[in-house]
Amino acid sequence: MEELSAKDKELIRGSWESLGKNKVPHGVIMFSRLFELDPALLSLFRYSTNCDTTQDCVSSPEFLEHVTKVMLVIDAAVSHLDDLPSLEDFLLNLGRKHQAVGVSTQSFAVVGEALLYMLQRSLGQAYTAPLRQAWLSMYGVVVAAMSRGWAENGEDKAD
Numbered sequence: 114m115e116e117l118s119a120k121d122k123e124l125i126r127g128s129w130e131s132l133g134k135n136k137v138p139h140g141v142i143m144f145s146r147l148f149e150l151d152p153a154l155l156s157l158f159r160y161s162t163n164c165d166t167t168q169d170c171v172s173s174p175e176f177l178e179h180v181t182k183v184m185l186v187i188d189a190a191v192s193h194l195d196d197l198p199s200l201e202d203f204l205l206n207l208g209r210k211h212q213a214v215g216v217s218t219q220s221f222a223v224v225g226e227a228l229l230y231m232l233q234r235s236l237g238q239a240y241t242a243p244l245r246q247a248w249l250s251m252y253g254v255v256v257a258a259m260s261r262g263w264a265e266n267g268e269d270k271a272d
């Protein structure tokens with residue numbers, strides 16, 4: 114995994130400043146894209162109202178809470194850019210929890226694509242190749258830790 118440079122951090126912080134203030138609408142753009150990319154993921158959200166369609170999902174308060182949770186994890190990563198390893202234990206545990214609810218590690222990568230789509234749509238001209246790369250690097254660190262937790266949980270279950 115590439116180290117994040119000072120420039121990467123500046124690009125991430127600058128772009129998140131306004132997006133992070135409107136987490137739910139931006140998170141909804143991201144998850145709507147995620148379900149376009151992989152509609153099978155809808156079935157993993159089993160709340161009081163089942164997510165049969167994207168519309169069902171985004172009308173569900175519990176689903177919107179998950180959207181907020183995801184955006185808060187991104188927010189935490191942006192606030193800890195100088196010390197991402199401090200999030201390791203939290204992310205390992207988060208990976209374990211996702212293994213338990215049936216999310217595959219490949220799906221974390223699809224979330225990454227959906228994140229980039231949301232950034233592109235929301236930032237317009239400010240979405241540049243270096244900015245895309247900076248976000249990919251940061252999200253890559255988050256997913257690497259979640260995937261390690263996911264794999265550990267899988268091993269426990271195989272025992």
Ligand code: HEM
Pocket residue numbers: 154157158159175178179182183186187207210211214216220221224255
């Ligand atoms: C393929 C995509 C994903 C699916 C299908 C998925 C599904 C779920 C489900 C079913 C839960 C348990 C119910 C709930 O709390 O709403 C959950 C919890 C959670 N998810 Fe996800 N998730 C996905 C990706 C992510 C990503 C990428 C993040 C953060 C970067 C994330 C952050 C969280 C958090 C913080 C919780 C709460 C964990 C806890 O209870 O301590 N999710 N997710």
